[in-house]
Amino acid sequence: MSDAWVVVAAVGAGTIVIKAAGPVLLGGRPLPERVQSVVALLAPALLAALVATTTFGTGQQLVLDARIIGVGAAAVALLLRAPVLLVVLVAAAAAALARLAAIG
């Protein structure tokens, strides 16, 4: 099995269990407050880590390149409440243009 299929199978099975845990296993009993307050911060912490590493990381190096231009353009598009696909296209186009400008 390729790496991709291993990930698809494990994430799929794990997500089904996580989503069903409350309704099927816990039967509606609330989570302890301390657990809730930690779990609530997992998504923002991990998403911010992903923003940071995909902007600056290349393998095990931190580099400044055209991606910063792309992410900056995406931030502007988000402020203007653009739909997600447009945000992504703006980011890709800005990074591509920055690269072309640097080469040309």
Place this chain on the structure above:
Amino acid sequence: MATDDAPIRFELRRGAVTAVPLAIAVGLFGVSFGVLSVSSGGMGALPAVVMSVSTFAGSAQFAAASVLSSGGQPIAAIAAALLLNARYLPIGVSVAPYLRGGPLRRLLKAQLVVDESWAIAADGDGRFDPHRLVGAGIVLWLAWVIGTIVGVVGGEALGDPATLGLDAAFPALFLALLVGQLRSRDAVVGALLGAGIALALVPFTPPGVPIIAAAAAALVGLVRR
């Protein structure tokens, strides 16, 4: 019997109709996932579609795809995705009292819970309408799967010209997802800390590990209050 079913059908349809504007956004998101999956270093067309059908959690799917394409180990991709999905634990608990039927029915209905369907099902007083949840969930799931298929097919047609700026697409997507999660002061602190931890670890650990380590930032939830 028919009169008993009427309110159920009403709420099912109400959930589905309310979900349509959100489904357009979710569908476009699926398109992005599909396009990135067939770009170089992506997971490929069929795994991407199977993942959208079975996992139905956008941010986790993007996280797994991103860790894989940056050269991370499968175990790192799996851990990052499941840590992101941990938020569905308390969300699942919140709807649990309102989901009826045997264990299998409840398990299936629970799969339709995503951030958007959960919001549509909320009555505002801590109660949830299970039929609205199912109606909205089905519409959103269809949009996500169809969007992924469109992206996979379209991405293969686009080919190389689109890849010049593609590496900026991942951070742009995660930024869009992050903005939706910054609903409290603690969330902002957790996000800044998570980003700092991850950047500090990039030079010293294999790809993917900095993302998992950033989960430690969530512990500020214990300290700050």
